Amino acid sequence: MNLLRLALGNIRDSAFRSSLVLLCAALVVGFVLTTTMISLGARRDVEESEALLGADLVVVSQGANTQAETALYMGAPEGAYMSGDTVREVATVRGVRAAAAQFFLASVPVPDPSSSDAFDALLVAFDPETDLTIGPWLADRGQRLGANEVIAGADISSPSGHIEVFGSDLVLKGNLTRTGTDLDRALFVSTETARTLAQGETAALAGPLSEGAATTILVKVDRDADAHEVALQIIQDVPGVSPIEAPGLFRSLRAEMRGLIDVSVVVLVSAWLLSVVIVGLIFAVSANERRREVAVLRALGCSRPFVFRLLLTEASLLSLAGALFGIALVAPGAYLWREQIAGALEIPFFVPSAMRLLELAGAGIALTIVSVASAAAVPAARLGLEDSTITE
Amino acid sequence: MSTQGEEQMASATNLAQNPGDKKQPVLALQEVTKTYSLGRQSTVEAVRGISLSVAEGEFVMITGRSGSGKTTLLNLMAGLTRPTSGSVLFNGEDLWGLSDRQRSTHRNQRVGFIFQFPSLIGSLTAIENILLPTMFAPRDRRLDGGPARQRAEELLGIVGLSDKLAARPRQLSAGQQKRAVIARALMNEPSLLLADEPTADLDERTEQEIVAFLCEVQKTRNLTIVMVTHAGELLRVATRALEMSEGTLSERIHS
Numbered sequence: 001m002n003l004l005r006l007a008l009g010n011i012r013d014s015a016f017r018s019s020l021v022l023l024c025a026a027l028v029v030g031f032v033l034t035t036t037m038i039s040l041g042a043r044r045d046v047e048e049s050e051a052l053l054g055a056d057l058v059v060v061s062q063g064a065n066t067q068a069e070t071a072l073y074m075g076a077p078e079g080a081y082m083s084g085d086t087v088r089e090v091a092t093v094r095g096v097r098a099a100a101a102q103f104f105l106a107s108v109p110v111p112d113p114s115s116s117d118a119f120d121a122l123l124v125a126f127d128p129e130t131d132l133t134i135g136p137w138l139a140d141r142g143q144r145l146g147a148n149e150v151i152a153g154a155d156i157s158s159p160s161g162h163i164e165v166f167g168s169d170l171v172l173k174g175n176l177t178r179t180g181t182d183l184d185r186a187l188f189v190s191t192e193t194a195r196t197l198a199q200g201e202t203a204a205l206a207g208p209l210s211e212g213a214a215t216t217i218l219v220k221v222d223r224d225a226d227a228h229e230v231a232l233q234i235i236q237d238v239p240g241v242s243p244i245e246a247p248g249l250f251r252s253l254r255a256e257m258r259g260l261i262d263v264s265v266v267v268l269v270s271a272w273l274l275s276v277v278i279v280g281l282i283f284a285v286s287a288n289e290r291r292r293e294v295a296v297l298r299a300l301g302c303s304r305p306f307v308f309r310l311l312l313t314e315a316s317l318l319s320l321a322g323a324l325f326g327i328a329l330v331a332p333g334a335y336l337w338r339e340q341i342a343g344a345l346e347i348p349f350f351v352p353s354a355m356r357l358l359e360l361a362g363a364g365i366a367l368t369i370v371s372v373a374s375a376a377a378v379p380a381a382r383l384g385l386e387d388s389t390i391t392e
Numbered sequence: 393m394s395t396q397g398e399e400q401m402a403s404a405t406n407l408a409q410n411p412g413d414k415k416q417p418v419l420a421l422q423e424v425t426k427t428y429s430l431g432r433q434s435t436v437e438a439v440r441g442i443s444l445s446v447a448e449g450e451f452v453m454i455t456g457r458s459g460s461g462k463t464t465l466l467n468l469m470a471g472l473t474r475p476t477s478g479s480v481l482f483n484g485e486d487l488w489g490l491s492d493r494q495r496s497t498h499r500n501q502r503v504g505f506i507f508q509f510p511s512l513i514g515s516l517t518a519i520e521n522i523l524l525p526t527m528f529a530p531r532d533r534r535l536d537g538g539p540a541r542q543r544a545e546e547l548l549g550i551v552g553l554s555d556k557l558a559a560r561p562r563q564l565s566a567g568q569q570k571r572a573v574i575a576r577a578l579m580n581e582p583s584l585l586l587a588d589e590p591t592a593d594l595d596e597r598t599e600q601e602i603v604a605f606l607c608e609v610q611k612t613r614n615l616t617i618v619m620v621t622h623a624g625e626l627l628r629v630a631t632r633a634l635e636m637s638e639g640t641l642s643e644r645i646h647s
Contacts, residue, residue, distance in 0.1 A: 001520055001527045009515025296511045299472055300576070301500020301528035303493050 003306070007313040010293075017286050018318055024275040024282075025322025025372055029364040030330045031271040035264035036360055037334055038341075043257065055132055055218035056227040057243045059090050059099075059234060082214050082241060089238045090217050095230035097222045100130045101214030105194055108165050108187065110156055121156060122186040123165065125194035132218045134188045137176065145190050149173045153184035163187065166200035219243070272371060279375035283315065287379040294383055304384040311380035312373050319372035323365040331357060416483070417445035418584055418616045419469060424478035426464050438464040440639035441478070448583070451610050452618045453627050455644075456636030462620040463508065465636065466586045469618060470503050471495045482584070500528045504577030506587040508620075510569055512561035518572050519544050519557040525579045535580075547575035551605065567598035574605065585609075587619040591626070603629055 011018045061082050084101075091099035103125040109118040128135050128145045138145055145151060150163055150170040163170050165187065176183070189197070221230045231243040294307055302310075334341065426439040438461040446452055456462050467473040468480055471487040480487045482502065487495055499505070512521045522544040526535050535543060548554055551571035553564075561569055570590055577585060587606070591599040607629050610617050619630075627633045633644040 001516075001523045003527075005520075006513070006516070006527075009513065013515040292509065292511070293513070295472065296507065296513070297524075297528075298496070299470060299499060299503075299505040299507070300525045301496050301580075303496040303528070306528070 003310060003313055007310055007317055010310075010314055011317060014286065017282060020282050021279055021315070021318040021372065022322040022325060024279050025319040025368045026326030026329065028272055028275045028368045028371055029323040029326035029361075031268050032364040032367060033327065033330045033360055034334065035268040038264050039261045043261075056221045057219040057231055057234070057245055059217040059219055059238075059241050059243045060215070062240050062242050082217065084213055086238060086241060087214050087217055090219065090234060090241065093230065093234050093237050095221050095225035095233055096219055097225075098130070098132060098220040100127065100132045100135070100218045102126045102131070102216045102218060103191070103194065103213065104215045105197070110163060110185075110187070111158070119185065121153070122183075123194075123197075124186055124188050125191050126188060128190050132220055134176075141174070143173065145173060145188075147190070147192055148196065149189070149193065151176060151188040153186045155184040156187065165189075166197050168197055168200055217241075272367075276371050276375045279315075279372050280378065283311070283376040283379040287311075287383040290383065307384035308377075308380050311376055311383065315372050315376035315380075316369050319369045320365065322372075323361075323368040326368075327361050327364065331361075416448070417481075418448045418450075418483060419446040419618070420444070420479075420481040420484075421468065422479045422481065424468055424475045424480060426461075426468060426473060427476045437639050439468060439475075442639075442641045443478075444634075444641060446584075446616060446618060448616055449610070449614045449631075450616055451607070451629065451631045452634060453630035453632070454618065454620045454634045454636055454641070455622065455624060455627070456620075460636045461639045462636045463588055465641070466505075466588050466618065466620055469584075470505055470586050471499055496528065497530055500525055501530075501533065501580055502583050504580070504582040504585040506570075506573050506577050506585070506590045508588040508590075508592055510561065510566070511573055512564075512569055512576075514561050517558045517560060518548060518553060518564065521561070521572060522547055522576045522579055525576060529580060544575075544579065547578055548572070551575045567594050567602075570594060570598075570602060571605075574602070578609065581613075583616060585615055585617045585619075587617065589620055589622060591621065591623060599623070599626075 059082075082101075087099060087101045090096065105123040105125055107120040108123045110121045111117075112119050126134055128138065134145070134151055138151070148168065148170055149172075150165070151173050152163070152175050154175050156163070156172075156175065158172050161172050163172055170187075170189065170193070176188075219230070219234075221227050227245050231245055234241065234243045297307065297310075421442050421444040424439055424442050425437065427435050427437045429435050440461075442465065454462055454465065464473065468475055471480060471482075471490075474488055482498065487498065490498065512518070513524065516524070519541070523540055526540045529535070545554065545557065548557060551574055553559075553568060553572055553575070556564060556568065556572075561572075564572065574590065577587075585606075590606070591602055594602070603626055606617060606619070609615055619626075621627075627644070635642050635644050
């Protein structure tokens, strides 16, 4: 006989009470996991986009800041163009290590591999020799992007290995790593290929594709240079352009994501508080029902701290079981319905790595046990301190 | 309360042990009062200034109407309830001068308690219930493992439940449950047994069996027993009979 055996017996004998506490614990851990995954997804969405962009600064035509974000994010090409001279001027500004032009050509329909429908992909032209993002990605794999070849975002696939754009047949050279952003639904072609496509009969470009022109100039600054100072220098040296620093590049998106994270936190805290209150009430009611049982134990020689420990052990065991139950429900659910969740929230929903999931689960279990034990502590302490009178 | 015409009531609040008994009292209550609050302004005095001495080996029976304070008195004797005023002494030691842990150890080692209501823990088997007191014993006096189980089995055998070791309380009849509770009360070999209506709700035959068993235990182990009962006919086995009425205690004197 020991405390654990007694606690387990009491849990088993009070099925309804135990089920309620278990459910509350499952809810707490479920909310913790879900909201954390949503928050992580939102944060990673921005970080991945910034990383894939590979630039310290993005230079766009003056007044096109928001459009640039929209273009990168929403797959809608923006319409402010910079000439080849402007690109060259930016490249020569003090502190600029490299400058690469990208040209957002158009939205083009591509087949959705998961259904018979099509979705709009963003068609981007770039110079494989000078590019800061796709260029290094290709170089890492020892590849070159030739004429009539295309690199696609992670969401675009073609069983035949070919993609038709404006009537031209392009060879799918490879897919970029998944970013969880709209860049997963982009097609990257060389400037040379873009010119060929522009000549097609069905070509519907968002703007004129002239020699060296760009909708966006990606800038890498020197290692010892300050991105902010370089941005100021660009404003001073190159008229008609606006440099956007990487942290500010996704400012509006960050604000949107922050809003989502804030809502998630509010929901999480509300659910947590509600669960703590419910568990506290359950234990308060059960403490009332258990006066006789406690009086029996006290008469048999059990001390007040033992009564307290017994009730807390029961609460901890129930919260542990509830947390494991919650994890068992949420983790596979999040994986199976990740697309639906992502669609509903309009952000990527990342199922974390096994290690990260373990960390999250551990934190969720710890929070749940502490919450439930705290909720049970007051009724347990009161019950332990009461006079153990057994009335007639 | 009594149906026996030959008995008289002695009005007294100070009840010493049997006049002929010069032994050191095992249990002594000195001017003990217990008042419960029933709200902001309302109180009820369940026990009113009772003084009582119980000598080693006595079998004291307390009768009285429901609500007269009998159970509260037993709780006070066990050190479960703190008196509003007065002292409860066990072998001369004031129970409320002890810490909670010491008082718990006192109950565990020296006092056996039989409750009026079904008091076996429902989630435990009969033998686990009997073993329960060993769990609360101080480490240096704890009977562990095999010896503890052997003693529990012996006790269940003595009360006629050797075939019910693994039975849950709900699988036992009311009489069997009462006998298991008695076995549990004796597990740590107490010197004082407090029994609160141990025969309530039992048929006459089972009642006789339990009383006979308590008498036997009292004699063979020189156990001191204080028993509360509604059944006046059981008084014949007591060495002393007391009547509780409205929080006061008086001696029933056989003429």
